[in-house]
Amino acid sequence: MNNNGALQKPIGSGFNGKSTSTEVIKTVDLTGKIAIVTGGSTGIGLETVKTLATAGARVIVPARNIEKAQTNLQGISNVEIEEMDLMNHNSIDAFAKKFLSSDRPLHLLINNAGIMWVPLRRCSRGIESQFAVNYLAQFQLTANLWTALKKAKGARIVNVSSQGHQFAPLNFDDPNFENREYETLKGYGQSKTAVNLFSLELDNRAKKFGVRVYSLHPGSIGGTELAREAPLELFIQMGFCDENGKMLPAVADSLKTIPQGASTTIWCATSPLLNNIGGVYCEDNDIAELHLGQDFSTGVKPYSVDETNAKRLWALSEKMTGISFQPN
Numbered sequence: 001m002n003n004n005g006a007l008q009k010p011i012g013s014g015f016n017g018k019s020t021s022t023e024v025i026k027t028v029d030l031t032g033k034i035a036i037v038t039g040g041s042t043g044i045g046l047e048t049v050k051t052l053a054t055a056g057a058r059v060i061v062p063a064r065n066i067e068k069a070q071t072n073l074q075g076i077s078n079v080e081i082e083e084m085d086l087m088n089h090n091s092i093d094a095f096a097k098k099f100l101s102s103d104r105p106l107h108l109l110i111n112n113a114g115i116m117w118v119p120l121r122r123c124s125r126g127i128e129s130q131f132a133v134n135y136l137a138q139f140q141l142t143a144n145l146w147t148a149l150k151k152a153k154g155a156r157i158v159n160v161s162s163q164g165h166q167f168a169p170l171n172f173d174d175p176n177f178e179n180r181e182y183e184t185l186k187g188y189g190q191s192k193t194a195v196n197l198f199s200l201e202l203d204n205r206a207k208k209f210g211v212r213v214y215s216l217h218p219g220s221i222g223g224t225e226l227a228r229e230a231p232l233e234l235f236i237q238m239g240f241c242d243e244n245g246k247m248l249p250a251v252a253d254s255l256k257t258i259p260q261g262a263s264t265t266i267w268c269a270t271s272p273l274l275n276n277i278g279g280v281y282c283e284d285n286d287i288a289e290l291h292l293g294q295d296f297s298t299g300v301k302p303y304s305v306d307e308t309n310a311k312r313l314w315a316l317s318e319k320m321t322g323i324s325f326q327p328n
Helices: 043-054 066-072 089-101 129-144 146-151 163-167 184-209 232-237 249-254 263-270 307-321
Strands: 034-037 058-063 079-083 108-111 156-160 212-217 280-283
Touching (some): 043 108, 108 263, 129 184, 129 307, 146 184, 184 212, 184 307
Parallel strands (some): 212 280
């Protein structure tokens, strides 16, 4: 049990922040395994799908835009594309129901999809979109797929989080920005804090069924679609760009490539070093350390791996989704 961050210590994986997904999976054979990767048609999700499929896994990619997914995934064998919109809770239910009807086990659930830097908008339930897409959709999809995960007898769930969890703890009093002014980075921060807390509590509940759970920061990555709605003022405010919109050299040098960005997801999904460890937050292909400072830096904030917060979030998630998720 990652008791308030007790397990947040690197274990010497042999890889680092520059390692690619291909390097990480080199000795892994996934023949006969079934994986689902959300957000698997672009960016690091697409790279994750390619890597898993090349290693022999059958990969199901749920996508909002089927045509775009078909174009981007063209030529990759072992891939199935299905429709799912994470802003619509009924769509999540329909996707899960269709997968369960195939009666297949689910060995890997990669909750990769996410949004960032978006204006205030709400999902089909009326919930702020970053909390809905980045976190509650993970909770709902995982709950719906639980029987297939249990059937795999050794499944892993990998929830893509972010260093951005350091922007904000979860505001339990007003997670939906009903009584406070909306700030997009606070919305993003609390959604990723929720991902870490969910991963911690789900691992506590799921490990007795052979299911282990991880959250991770993939790194700051160039060439993804995550910033497609971001206003220039935000990048200037965060020190990423000058006033003309040109990325600062130090920032450009720190960015990972997409294959490097997907590598920690692949490591969490496949590394034998994690066979008996779960509920941890990872980065740069290893378990991250606790981050006790006030600066924005590597590591995981204690509030993001707090057992009390994690249990409180579980109850809140059941209330917000109307789903009773009791792994048994």
